[in-house]
Amino acid sequence: MTDHTTASVTEDSDRPLDSAVGNPMAELMHQLRTSSEKKQLQLIAELPSLGETGLDALMEFLKEQQSTPANLVIGLAYQTLYQTNTPNVKAFLQSHFPTGVVPLKSEVGIDYLPLQQQLVQADFLAADRFTLEKLCELAGPAASGRKWLYFSEVENFPITDLQTINTLWFIHSQGKFGFTVQRELWLSMGKNWEKLWPKIGWKTENNWTRYPNGFTWDLSAPKGHLPLSNQLRGVRVIASLLSHPAWTTTNKGDG
DSSP, X not given: OHHXXXXXXXXXXXXXOGGGTTOHHHXXXXXXXXXXXXXXXXXXXXXXXXXXXXXXXXXXXXXXXXXXXXXXXXXXHHHHHHHHOOHHHHHHHHHHOTTOSSOOOOSSOXXXXXXXXXXXXXXXXXXXXXXXXXXHHHHOHHHHHHTSOOHHHHTTSOHHHHHHHHHHHHHTTXXXXXXXXXXXXXXXXXXXXXXXXXXXXXXXXXXXXXXXXXXOOSTTSOTTOOSOOOGGGOSHXXXXXXXXXXXXXXXXXXX
16 A cells, blocks of 8 residues: 555656655655645555555655745645644654744733644634634733724734734645735735625625634635634724734745
C-alpha cells in the first residue's frame, strides 16, 4: 500500500526524484520541499494514509519550517499532525510547537491559545464565539458586558491582536476565512455591502442568515463566511474592522 500510494504521489510531482527513488521517506521529503503550494497541500492531506512513513515525513518537514512564517502549507501540516493524535506525534508537537505555528502575540496580554486549538480542531462555531468575546475584551469592560461592539471601539483595536486573530483564522481554514479574506472580497465589489452579504453567505434573497443554524460551520462555507460580526446592527462595525490599519501594516496575517 505504501509503495503504491507513494508512487502515485510521485507521478504528480513537479520534478523527477533522481537519487531519492527507492527511498519512500526521501521521495516524500523531496516532494514536500520542491512542489508547488497546491501539490504540497494535496500531498499533506494524503500523508496520514501512508502510516508511520507519512507521519515521519510530515514531522520532519514541519520541523524544517520552524523559522518560516506560518503559511497555508505549514498550517495544514500542523493541523494534519494535530488531528492524528498519536502519542509520538503529540510528543513532537508539544516539544517543537507547543502553541502552534502562528505566534500568539497580543499587545494587551490576551491568551489566544484557545482560539488556536478551536481552529485547528475545525470547531468554527466555538472559534467564532471566542473571537467575538476577545474583540469585546479588546474594546473594554463595557463591550465585554454588553457582548457586542460599537464601531468607534473597533478603531482603537491593537494592530497586533487583530493580526493574530486574522492569521489564525486564515492559516487554519486553508485560506478561506478571516478578516483579510472578507476585506479582499469587499474591495473587489467596490465596497458594496449588498453585493458582499450574499457572496459570503450572510444574506439569502434579501433575508439575513439566522444565527447559529443558518450559518455553515465547516470549510464547505462560502469564502469569507467567517468570522461573523454583529452586522445586524448595521455595517459600521464591519466597515471599521475591514478598514482597520492592521490590514495595511506590515506582518498582516493574510498569508
